[in-house]
Structure formats: C-alpha cells, structure tokens
Amino acid sequence: MPLTPFAKRLSHEVAMTSPSLAAIILAAGKGTRMKSRLPKVLHPLAGRPLVAHVIAAVETLAPERVVVVVAPGMTDVAEVVAPHQTAIQTRQRGTADAVGAAHAALSGFTGDVLVLYGDTPLITSETLTALVAARTGPGQPAVAVLGMRPADPGAYGRLVLADDGSLSEIVEFRDATPEQKAIDLCNSGVMAVDGARLFELLAAVSDDNAKGEFYLTDIVGLARERGLGCAVVEADADELIGINSRAELAEAEAIVQNGLRGAAMAEGATLRDPASVFFSLDTVLGRDVVVDPWVVFEPGVVVGDNAHIRAFSHIEGATIEAGATIGPYARLRPGARIGPGARVGNFVEVKNAELEAGAKADHLSYIGDARVGSDANVGAGTITCNYDGFDKARTDIGSGAFIGSNTALVAPVTVGDGAIVGAGSVISRDVPENALALTRAPHAEKPLWAERFRGRKSAKHKEKG
Ligand code: UD1
Ligand code: CA
Numbered sequence: 368m369p370l371t372p373f374a375k376r377l378s379h380e381v382a383m384t385s386p387s388l389a390a391i392i393l394a395a396g397k398g399t400r401m402k403s404r405l406p407k408v409l410h411p412l413a414g415r416p417l418v419a420h421v422i423a424a425v426e427t428l429a430p431e432r433v434v435v436v437v438a439p440g441m442t443d444v445a446e447v448v449a450p451h452q453t454a455i456q457t458r459q460r461g462t463a464d465a466v467g468a469a470h471a472a473l474s475g476f477t478g479d480v481l482v483l484y485g486d487t488p489l490i491t492s493e494t495l496t497a498l499v500a501a502r503t504g505p506g507q508p509a510v511a512v513l514g515m516r517p518a519d520p521g522a523y524g525r526l527v528l529a530d531d532g533s534l535s536e537i538v539e540f541r542d543a544t545p546e547q548k549a550i551d552l553c554n555s556g557v558m559a560v561d562g563a564r565l566f567e568l569l570a571a572v573s574d575d576n577a578k579g580e581f582y583l584t585d586i587v588g589l590a591r592e593r594g595l596g597c598a599v600v601e602a603d604a605d606e607l608i609g610i611n612s613r614a615e616l617a618e619a620e621a622i623v624q625n626g627l628r629g630a631a632m633a634e635g636a637t638l639r640d641p642a643s644v645f646f647s648l649d650t651v652l653g654r655d656v657v658v659d660p661w662v663v664f665e666p667g668v669v670v671g672d673n674a675h676i677r678a679f680s681h682i683e684g685a686t687i688e689a690g691a692t693i694g695p696y697a698r699l700r701p702g703a704r705i706g707p708g709a710r711v712g713n714f715v716e717v718k719n720a721e722l723e724a725g726a727k728a729d730h731l732s733y734i735g736d737a738r739v740g741s742d743a744n745v746g747a748g749t750i751t752c753n754y755d756g757f758d759k760a761r762t763d764i765g766s767g768a769f770i771g772s773n774t775a776l777v778a779p780v781t782v783g784d785g786a787i788v789g790a791g792s793v794i795s796r797d798v799p800e801n802a803l804a805l806t807r808a809p810h811a812e813k814p815l816w817a818e819r820f821r822g823r824k825s826a827k828h829k830e831k832g
Pocket of ligand 2: 486610
C-alpha cells in the first residue's frame, strides 16, 4: 500500500474537472538564493521536483486549466509539468507580472483562479480546497489568501488584518514598518482570486517598493480600494514553507521524510531507526516489511509483504517481492526485480535484471541485463559482463543453476537449468541444461617442490651471507 498521506496526493486521482477553477503556478523566478544552475522548482524533494509536488496537490482539485509560468529557456520545467501548459514571463519583474504572463492562457476563463508558488511544495489539497471554499464563504471575498504563523516569520510578507478580522493588506518584509514586522501572521503566497477581477487588479499594481518589483501581494490593498472583500484562511505553517535556499530545502525534506516514515509505520512496516531511512513519495511498502537503519529508497520502489531490507542498502526503480531479503550493503538499480523469497546480499549490484523466486546472490556480484532462474545460486564474485563498450547484452541463468564463485559470464550467454559452472570460470559459450562447465586451467602439482625450493634458496643465501 502507498505511504499515505504524502503519497496519496500524488496519485493523480481521476476526478471530474472543475470548470470554475483554474490554477496558475509561478515558477519563473531566478531562485538566486539557491545558487544553482538548475531552476529552483526542479530541485528534488523526496525524489520529485518541487513544482511536481505543487501540481499534484492542485490536480486533486481537478481545475479546468493549469498554467505554469516560466522564464524564457526553461524547457526543462516545461517538460516536467507537461501536459499542463506553460506561459513565459519574459523578464522576472515580480510575482504580479508573473501572474499577468498567464493572461493569454486563461482567455475566456471567468471562474476562480488559484495562484500558487512553485517553491511551496508541501501544500495539501485539503488546504487548497478550504481556500477555494472561502471565496464563496462569508462576505464572498474577491481575494482569499492562505496565511500561516511560522515559528520564525523571517522575511515572509505580513498579513495586516482589519478590525473585523478581514484582510486589509499584505506588506512585504522589506517594505514593512517595525510594527508590521512584529505581526506573526504571514503570507504563504497562495491565493484564490475572482477570475473576473484578477487581471484588472494586476494592471493597477506598480513597482514602487523596496525591490522595484510588481508584487502580487499588492492586489489585496487594490481590491480593498475598490470595495472588494479580502479574507485570510489560516493553515499549518509546516505545509506552507517556501523554499528559497538549500537550507530551506533540507528543512522541507526533513518534514516530508518524517511524514513518510510515520505513514510507513502506520501502514505496518517496521523501521528500526526511522530517522536514518529515506523514502521517495512513491515508495510502496507491503505489510510486515522490516527496514534496518541507513536505507535509501529512490523513486520507483515497490516492496512486497515480509521483505527484509537490511542496513546500508540503496534501492532505485526496483520491485522487491514478498519475503525477499536485500542487503546489508546491497544496491538495486532501475529494472531490478527480486522475486519472492530471493536473496541479494552484501556488495551485490543488480540492474535491469530479474532474480526469480528463491534465487540467491549473496556476496560481491554484479548482475546486469540478466535473468536468474528460480532457486539458482550465484556464487560470490560472479560478474555478468554485459557491456562491450558499445552494446549491452543479456545473460540468462536457468532455474536451479549453480554459478561457482568468481565467474565471469560474458554476455550474451545462457546457462541452462540445473547446470553447474565451476568457480573461477570465464563463460562465453552457452552451457546446456544440467552440464558442468568450467574454463579453469588444469591443476598442476609437484610433490615436495616447495620444500626443495626453500632448501636451495636458503643454502644460496647462506653462502653469500
Ligand atoms: C513571496 C511573497 C511573500 C510570501 C512568500 C511566501 C510576493 C511579492 N511576496 O515572497 O509575501 O511571504 O512568497 O513564500 O509575492 N516568481 C516568478 N516571477 C517573478 C518573481 C517570482 O515566477 O518575477 C515566482 C518564483 O519562481 C517563486 C514565486 O514566484 O516560485 C515566489 O517568488 P519569490 O521571489 O520566492 O518570492 P518571495 O520573496 O519568497
Ligand atoms: Ca519564495
């Protein structure tokens, strides 16, 4: 079962589209504080790009359109967000200007517009649903803003409330007075806006502020000036953290990992040291799986019931079936399929290869582009030589076969069912079923030769000495 709730919101649930809702996700910012060549929103969190987290949360509301605003040349972001459309913000002149860049993509749309930031990845669909609902709540506000009270309000924009508890304006930290800086209610950046008013409000935003940018946050004050209502919906600050630096990325990772660990245990897995196990959002664990300390699950891993993942294993794109044992110190790479009850031991690397039920590779091996038949035994130090510098080739090991230690299987090659390969062999031709194959040089032996050798040598050295 998937690790709810974090995984749940990425499950692309099929829902009816909501014709009255569109979402704009801002992702064109330079992300300067990340000091990275990679666009900020593509930095991975629990194995998924930041922006993909936001999209997944939004998708559960089934908006009619999703538009991601990117900077020119961000084709890598466009690829990640496809099939959703992207709009290009020519110059990064602020969040209001960025929303404006989505205008053409929303032509003809008059419903509610949800604005989100691509760098706020922990937002949940429940919170978004509550925010959208506020638009039709008391006073029918034209703008509903998601607020939070983080332990450290830092440089977030501050939400200034009117006496009646409605939202009066948002001030950016750099533009705030000392009294406003003391406000602990902060802007998460997420808002739901009446689509019939949004672009008219944006057009009135100026760049007369500390950063010389067009702030989206100004639309609140502008809406009030026009007699429109604005409201705040408060949500958990942990869910609304914005990622601007590597340190904040690490904080968010810690929050997500804690959630995933908790979910894994709640679903029936034992984590002996939860803090040292790292999951991806899509990791799926069965019942009674035991995970020892220091295990990393990269994306695409499914683990069956009763499997045991031992310490220091690194697993990516692999399927581990019921009752299998992995590690300690195993590396499973994409396309590894470990069958029921099979064993992959220490310093064994498996890539694009299947170990069928009960097969064993317990020590020091590389198994790539291969099938290891049921109950076959792959001895210590066996290598499938799958690559000649140009092409990959397959190795097929039959059921019940026994591969002696330190064997090189030069692919393409087949070892038949029940065959035995002698230790230290280099196998480059197919081995028939139940045959013995060995390429070992014959064993030569000279009785007492060593003793005579030592006698000769020591006599010579005495003469000299
Ligand atoms: C913004 C809010 C602040 C809020 C904080 C929450 C504004 C003016 N400020 O500040 O009130 O507390 O988020 O995390 O909105 N972007 C563009 N184009 C631009 C500028 C930004 O697409 O020209 C995108 C960025 O890629 C990012 C998002 O908008 O995804 C937010 O921009 P960022 O510069 O991080 O805003 P903050 O200073 O964090
Ligand atoms: Ca930000």
